[in-house]
Amino acid sequence: MNFEKYFMGKIRSVVDKYGVKGRIAVALSGGKDSMAAFHALTKFKFELIPFYIDLGIEEYSKACMEYAKKICDILGYKLQIIKLKDYGIDLSKARKKCSVCGTAKRYLMNKFAFEHDCDYVATGHNLSDALTFAFNNLASVNILNFRGMKPVLPGNKDLKMAGRFKPLFYLKDDECMEYVKMNEIPYCKEKCPYARDAPTIELKEWIHEMERKRNGIMLNFAKSFEKIEEMMTRQQKIRQCSICGYPSYGNICKFCKLRRKYGKI
Numbered sequence: 001m002n003f004e005k006y007f008m009g010k011i012r013s014v015v016d017k018y019g020v021k022g023r024i025a026v027a028l029s030g031g032k033d034s035m036a037a038f039h040a041l042t043k044f045k046f047e048l049i050p051f052y053i054d055l056g057i058e059e060y061s062k063a064c065m066e067y068a069k070k071i072c073d074i075l076g077y078k079l080q081i082i083k084l085k086d087y088g089i090d091l092s093k094a095r096k097k098c099s100v101c102g103t104a105k106r107y108l109m110n111k112f113a114f115e116h117d118c119d120y121v122a123t124g125h126n127l128s129d130a131l132t133f134a135f136n137n138l139a140s141v142n143i144l145n146f147r148g149m150k151p152v153l154p155g156n157k158d159l160k161m162a163g164r165f166k167p168l169f170y171l172k173d174d175e176c177m178e179y180v181k182m183n184e185i186p187y188c189k190e191k192c193p194y195a196r197d198a199p200t201i202e203l204k205e206w207i208h209e210m211e212r213k214r215n216g217i218m219l220n221f222a223k224s225f226e227k228i229e230e231m232m233t234r235q236q237k238i239r240q241c242s243i244c245g246y247p248s249y250g251n252i253c254k255f256c257k258l259r260r261k262y263g264k265i
């Protein structure tokens with residue numbers, strides 16, 4: 001089987017298994033994975049709305065945005081842009097930058113998808129990311145964070161929650177890279193200046209090292225984690241944030257707490 005067919009087949013297996021269809025907001029970060037996901041999704045019968053979240057990380061965010069614009073020009077789409085600064089959050093002033101950034105991105109992606117009446121928001125998370133995230137949570141005994149170890153999570157209109165769709169969930173880092181190269185997709189090679197020493201980098205290398213010794217172990221891990229997630233009953237119920245009305249596990253969502261801290265509410 002040729003590579004392109006293999007790659008598209010992995011995405012199709014997610015689409016078919018979960019019956020993904022309709023309007024999809026595509027979160028572009030400018031990096032290789034989200035660009036590959038967007039490029040591949042244009043080959044399906046979806047209505048796609050690409051968007052970019054400008055995190056305001058100096059030159060890095062500007063460079064990433066240029067690449068996101070470039071792929072939209074190539075594929076004939078208009079890029080929508082959201083600025084984190086418009087919400088009063090300045091990452092350069094945050095102490096736990098990666099955690100603030102993660103919360104803000106998850107929130108804004110969902111808000112964008114919901115406001116644009118999308119059934120899903122698609123992200124570039126691949127198999128390598130999913131396993132790194134899962135093992136990192138296991139390493140810190142953070143079992144509740146197992147939520148989300150699935151390629152598709154359904155939405156809930158009453159809770160202002162868009163569905164989540166990870167088309168590259170069964171594809172590894174190097175496979176996404178190969179797809180990007182084969183299709184000459186432009187992407188930002190820079191890494192986020194805040195995430196250079198993230199402990200997860202070594203974890204990812206370790207997972208890939210195991211995969212080299214035992215081909216297929218990554219896919220099996222992912223399938224096991226997916227089953228564990230299905231077996232786990234949610235300990236916390238999702239409700240609506242009392243300030244903004246978007247989904248939250250507590251009375252006030254994490255994003256509104258952040259805005260409160262930075263003085264905009």
Ligand SMILES: [Zn+2]
Binds near residue numbers: 242252
């Ligand atoms: Zn809120």
